[in-house]
Amino acid sequence: MIYFVIQKSVGINTNVSRFTFQFSTLVIGVLIFVITSCSKDPIRPTTDPVDPPPGDSVTYSEGFFIVNEGNFNWGNASVTYVDYSTGTAHQHIFQQANNRPLGDVAQSMKVMNNRGYIIVNASNRIEVVDLINFKLIKSIEGFNSPRYIEFIDSTKAYVTNLYKDISVIDLTTLTITKTIQIPEWTEGMVRYNKFMFITCIGSFTQPSSKRKAKLLILDTKEDYIVDSIQTATEPVAIVIDKKLKLWVLCSGGWDGFSAPMLIRVNPDLKQVEKAFSFPSNETPSRLSINPTGDTIYYMQNGIFQMPVTAPSLPTQPLISSDDHLFYGMAVHPIDGTIYASDAIDYVQDGMAFQFSSSTGTQIRAWKTGRIPGSFCFGETRNPKTIE
């Protein structure tokens, strides 16, 4: 280090003063330039528009939605809309329509009576939007980390939560009218007659090896749990087939202590009729069924196709994961094509793909938002679940 100690007292020096003046002018000039060249707008997350904004002419009823979870605790959830006819993907449609962020971790979305219900898990809300323009109708608050919504009729719906309870929603007032106390993590729902079958993973705060997993049977007339059926570890998803059998995918937990399973449940006898085991180092996720209810699909890196009558799990995927990091998967409820999303590496915008259900070949691809997790294909109901 250089260290000068100067012993001389200093007077005014005209050269120095001139220099000082010039130097100060330069510095002040640079500062003014930088200050004025910066915007005074609030500093917020910004995306330069790459796709044409939907504009007023677009209504959101002629396409499907990709729900982008976003990174937990980053507040970057979003919804992508894809128009069926043009195939154009529009990003951040909630933000554009409502001029505010959607929130933190959008888990799922469903549509009822031209209203979209977007479940924003970490923000602890359901955003109810008008499907004509995606404008917010109401934010429903007061959940305990909501996961999925299932409608009973045009006035009533259930919402599963990570903690504490299942919420009962009045769809006319858009309020929580009742809670059904379950001190555990409830997840997927399927309706059968007057019952809602709800997968229950166990206590969220416990490691997955200690969670007690079951299928809850909820009476939708009286709003109480009438019974439960024990399942394998971590029942993450449930569907119903054409023979009115329930299929539950149990991921086995993320600590590798128990084998994942796909189980078939008879809802009348309330019994597990069949159980297919996966190797214990696998963690299957996502479960969907085709419109005719005879073929189920699940994700285990790749996407597997399995007739409901099959004697064992398929050994080869219909769609290989070679060029993908698949994250979400759903079968289209009308045409039966397979939609899957790729979260890339979770730190950039993802992709979504449509695949043929017969050959597994890719039909179309779209850019999405961050961590595309689920799909919403508008107002469609599985006819088998209707009374």
Added chain:
Amino acid sequence: MLLVMGAYATASGQQLSDTLRLKEVEVKASFPVNNMGFKRVRLDSTILIPRLDANLGTILAQYSTIFIKSYGNNNLATPSFRGTTAHHTIVEWNGITINSPMLGQIDLSQLPVAQFQGVEILYGASGLSRTSGAFGGIINLKTTPDWNNRLHVILSQTIASFHNYTTTLNAEVGNGNLQSHTRFNFGTGNNDFPFYNDYTGQTEKLINGAYTQYGFSEDIFAKIKNQHLISGRIWYNYSTREIPPLNTNVNPDHIENQTDKSLRSLVEYKYIHRNLSVTVSSALINDYLHYINDSINAKHQYYSFTNRIRVNLTRIGKLTIQPGLDLIHDWVNSDAYSNQKQRNVLGGFVELIYSASPAVTLSVLARAEVVDGLLMPFIPAIGVEFKPFRKINLSLSANLSRNYRYPSLNDLYWETWGNPELLPEISYGAEGGITWNWLNRSRSLFLETELTGYYMLLQDMIVWSPSSTSSAIWIPENVSEVTARGVETGINSAIVFWKSNLDLNITYNYCKSTYQKEINPNGSSVGKQLIYTPIHTMNASMRFERNGYFFSYLFNYIGRRYLGKDNTEYMPGYNLSNLFFGKSIQLKDFMLSLQLEINNLFDLDYQSIAYRPMPGRNFAITIRGGFSRKSSH
């Protein structure tokens, strides 16, 4: 950086480093011309004394070219140094690494300015003589004795907006052979500042942002016949803080808090005889962290026992030889690990400095380390310094180096998901710079400037990502590759005129740090800037003083920071202005000063990290009293 400060007055007043009437001028260079080819920069008490209420993160953000990613006042602040990640900056306390071996990084908000005297910043390869793994560089917090000091006390009290209060005490007492430094800091605050929440469309007050932090340290220095230097230090720091929620997570029952306790101790013995010096030091660090939120309640405790020997043998002909040996033992008890985990590091290095001529100095360094019985990649470095002119303080320097970073214990052992198969990360670096300073003949103007360019290739970078067997299981793997290149430049000036001092300082930093490898063919990150790493940053400051009045203006520009590896979403660039002014009174050995601080002068509504609000214009008043007496010789 900014260190060229003019003007501190009489011998007794000088140590107060506050604003005193000037009779004599003292100029310090912050860009040393003699650096053996490796860049170093200093921040000294001139900068730190007016900021005794701040933490290291704030100081580095305002005065250095290191980008600090901050979650807000007294909340997590991590460095990005030369486009690297927080793991690649090592913070030292008097030469001893204090990064957590669990995380591989340290929270700069937990290092109060009141607990150290100066900051030394070693860029890139210049840290290799200290330790491995600091691809970005090393930040060393230093406290050294002044043997002329007899009694020196500073007591300060700050009252700031949003119910934030800080008290600090620094007492240094001793004689020519024995010196004692006692430091104490206490800070508490609510941080309940108002902000506009886009998500709710309302102006709200930040919730769950309160903190309490206190620390105590004692440093004892003894000198025997200018031949034996012995020092013993101990530093206890306690902090408990709430962690505010993201402003899209509006749950009023939000629970998230963290308590940190650390006890650091260091003993050192230095023997000096003619052209030989030998330093032996031994440090024990105990760090405890307790984190609680809705679903997690986890305790982590680590111990780090560091032993070092350094030998300095000068004037063997034109050669200086500096060998050294490190022996480090870390052990961790963590709720996140299945059992106690340990790490043993044995490192040896030698640095040779050869003065080929008065104009040319060559420096060669080699370091080898064994971690848990495994020989780590060899670390070589070579540096050259060239001073072409005898009468002009101009030096050109360059260096080449290779470095490695061992995975953190979390990377290796995190229960279920840690990956014990991880390899060390590797970096290759090249750097060249020019430094110049000049003092005019009437000694009223000092100028210095510096320009450095660097290029770094980082390979086998550890990234946590979904495993090949399941997207639900995240494991760390050596999969990423990053290239960082940039230019750092600064101009400092100190001017004395009209019985006043004027200092003007500017630093600018250009850093292009890009992802070079994509694992997923659908990704588009190759060639894109690292997330939360600005390409452009600039700091400028002006300080004026006359007759005990002082005025400082600080300006920081932080360029666009991307929020995703594909660089589609970003936080726009912004600038912040801070102002300090006040008056100091000197009465014999006593000093009293009153200072008003205005932060975020233009009341910018900004977020540094997405959806983490930052305060608008805010104020702090500091009153500082001091006493200083030196030996009369």
